[in-house]
Amino acid sequence: MDVEDHTDVVMHDGGILASTELDNADTSPDLSIKTEQNTEARASLAPALRGQGAKREMLDPREDLPRPPKFKHLPYVTAQTGLVYDVRMRFHVETYPAESDIHPEDPRRIHVIFEAFVNAGLAWRKGAEGPPDQYMGRIDARKVTKDEVCLVHTERHWDWIQSLASKSDEELEDELQHPGQYKQMDSVYLSPNTPFCAALSAGGAIEACRALLLGKVKNVFAVIRPPGHHAEREDVKGFCFYDNVSIAAKVCQQEFEHCRKVLVLDWDVHHGNGIQQAHYNDPNVLYISLHVHNDGTFYPELSYRDNRLPYGDRLHCGEGAGLGYNVNIPWRRHGMGDADYIYAFQQIVMPIASEFNPDLVIIAAGFDAAEGDMLGGCFVTPAGYAHMTHMLMSLAQGRVAVCLEGGYNLDSIARSACAVGRTLMGEPPDRLQGLEPVNSAVDDIKKVVRQQSKFWPCLHPKDVSARGPPQGERMHDVVRKWQATTLWDEYEMSPLFVHRESLSKSFDGQVLATSNYMDARPLLVILHDPPEMLASPDPRTGRVELHNTWLTDIVKTYVDWAAKEGFAVIDVNLPKHVTAIDDDQEHEEIDRVEHRTKEATELLSYLWDNYIELNEATHIFLMGTNTGHGAIVNFIKANEARAQRLSKVISFVEDVPLQSCKSATSDTLDGWYYGHSLVFVSDEHAFWSSDFARKIRKRFGRIFKSSAETMSEMLAAHKESVTDALLDETEDWQLTRPASPDEQQQLETELGQKSLPPLGNSALSALGHSNGNLASPGARKARFGMREESDVAEVIATIRRGQKQHWATAALDSVLSGNAAHN
Ligand SMILES: [Zn+2]
Structure with missing residues (x-):
C-alpha cells in the first residue's frame, strides 16, 4: 500500500473529489441515517446535511449496506461487521502545513486504514470480488447535533467550535494563540472545516453504536477523525474536539433501554482524560484506560485550564456514585508490548469488565501503542490488538464498537486496525510470541489490582490498608529495633548520635557502632538496605502470617565476621521509606532511589566528619548495598583527597543504577577506584544488557557479574571473596592484633x-x-x-x-x- 501517492490529503472540499480514492471507491457520504428505526426524537437529533461538504451527486449509490443476520438461530455470529468511514473527515487540515514537518494527526490516517481494509478483503469497494454483503457493512456517518454534544460538553464549547467555520485562516491562527480565557491551545490545529469534520467524527461514533444496538451489525469499526478522548468539557486538547466515544455512550444510554451499562476500554497509549472526566461520577459507564504515564510526565501531563495534578494515575478511581468505575492502568515507562497488555487484560481488565457485565463495549482504539509509533514508544503487535479485541468480544453478547482515536505511524495503524477488523469479522487472532511481562509492568499491574480491589469483589488480594488505619507499627521500624537489641547483646553495639533536621522512628538506631570504633584497628562501615522479609501472604486477604514470614539478614553475618576478626564496625541501616512522625498508616511506596541515595550520601558525609575522620583506624572499609553503593561513590567523588584513606570499598548492586566514579578534576580517580573496589552486580541488572557491559570501563570499579539475583543471595554468595579481600588488606595487623x-x-x-x-x-x-x-x-x-x-x-x-x-x-x-x- 503506497499511501504517499495520495497527495490530496491537505486539500479542501473541492479538490478531494479528484482524488484517486473517490474515482474508484464508493465512499458515498449519503447523509440519511440508514440505521433509522426509532422515535421522532431520533429524527430531530439527526438532520440531514443536504448541500454541505462534498459534491454528493458525483458519488455512486451505496451497495454495501449492513444486512440482517443470515441465520435466525445464530443471529450474532452470522450478522455483518459494520464499518463507518467517511472521506470528508479528511477535510480537517492544518491551515499552514509545513512539508518538512507533517502534523502527526495526519488526514491520511483514516484513509490508510480504509485502504488496508479494502486490500485485505474486509471492506467492499466497487470492483471487489463477490457480493458486498460478504464484507463489512457500511454505516453512514452524520453530523452530531448540538443536543448530543451537550450531553458531554458545554454549550459554550459547541458555540466556539461552530464559530470556527466562518473564520479566516488568520483569525484561526489568532484563535490558536489567544483563545480568550486560556493561555494557549494545547496541541490542536484549526481549519474552517474543523467543525464539520469533528461533527462527522462524533456522529460516526454515535451511528456505529446505534447500528450495533439496533441489531443491524454484530460489531462495528468506526474509522473516524479527529480523535476525541482528550477533549474535555470545555476544552479542545490533544488533537481532539468532541469526545466522540463519550457522546456515543451517553446518546445510546438515553435512546436504548437495553443499553444501560457501557464499558469504554481505552488502549490508546495516552490517557483519555476527556472520557475520564465525562463519566467520573457515573456508575453506568466503566472507563478502563491502559496508557503510558511516566509518573505524570507523559501527555496529557496536566490540565492547562486549572493545572490539576496528573490525572491518569491509578489513584483516580471516580467519585460519588462513580467511585470504582474509573480504572487507570498507567505504565511507568515506555516500551510495553503484547505480554504486558495481555497480562493487564488477564489480571484486571477482563475480571472487572466481566463483573461489570456491560450492555455495550466501546473501544477507544488509538493505535499509538503499536510497534513503530513514534509518539508511543511501545510494541503492541497486530496480533496483540487482535487478542485484546477477541477477549472484549466475550462481553455484552459481542456488541463491540471500535472507535479510532490516536495512532500516528500510517503503516502501524493500518496493520493494527486490519488485525482488529479481521477479529471482529470472526477470524481467530494470530499466535502471540513471548508472553512474559516485564518487571515494571507486573509492578504497575499489581498496584492497580491492590487499588481496585477496594471496589471489585473479583480482585484479590485485598488492599489491607483499605481496612482502615491498622494502628500498628511499621515492620521496618520493629525490625530495626530488634536488630539494635541483638547487636547490643552480641557486640555491645550502640547508636551514634546523628543530628537531624526532622525526626522519625526510622532514624532511631539507624547508625550502630561497636565501642572500639575510634581505636587503632580496621573499621568496617556497612551501609545497607533493611533486611529482606519474605512472606507468602494470604491469597485472599493479603494478610501476612508471622509463621509464614522469613527475615533474611545476611548483612548481620558480615558484622559477625568482622567482630570476630577484631574489626570495629559501624552499621548503617538505610530505610526504604522514612516513617513520618504523624504516620497515617497508609500504604507507602518506596522512596525514590535518587532521594534515598542523596540522603545516604549526606549521612555518610556526616559520619565521616564526626566519627571516622578523627579516629585511629588502621584501615577503613566502606561496604554498601544498593543505595549504599550510590552513597559511597558520591562520597568518593566529592572527597577525592579524604577518600585516599580508604583501603577498600565494596558494593553490592541489585536494582539501583550502577554508579561510575569519574572525577571532573582528576584523571587518576577512576584508576584509584578500580584498584580499591569490589563491585558485585546482580545477574538481572540492566547494566548487563547496556552498551557499557561490552567494554567495561575502569570508572565502574572492579566489577563482578554475580550469578545471584537478589541482594541476600549475592551477599551470601560473595561473602568469602569479600572477607578474603579484607584479610589480605589487613594481613600485617592480623598478626599483632x-x-x-x-x-x-x-x-x-x-x-x-x-x-x-x-x-x-x-x-x-x-x-x-x-x-x-x-x-x-x-x-x-x-x-x-x-x-x-x-x-x-x-x-x-x-x-x-x-x-x-x-x-x-x-x-x-x-x-x-x-x-x-x-x-
Ligand atoms: Zn494517543
Missing part, C-alpha cells in the same frame, strides 16, 4: 579443660559467643598468669591460622606450663 571476644572465650575454655578439643575454625564457631571482656592485655595476663603478652599473641595466632592440632596443643602446653589452671 589483640584477641577478639570470641577468641578470648576460646582461650578461656581451652585453658579450663584438661584435654583440649581440636582447634581450627570449626571448633571456634562451634563454641559460640561470649561477652567475656578480656580486651585489656593487662587484665588478660593477670587472669591467665602469663608472663609475656607475646606468648598470648602467639597462641591466638596459632588458633587463628587453624594450624595442625598437635602443634597447637603443644604450643598451648608450652605457654601454659608451670601456670596454675584457670579453674
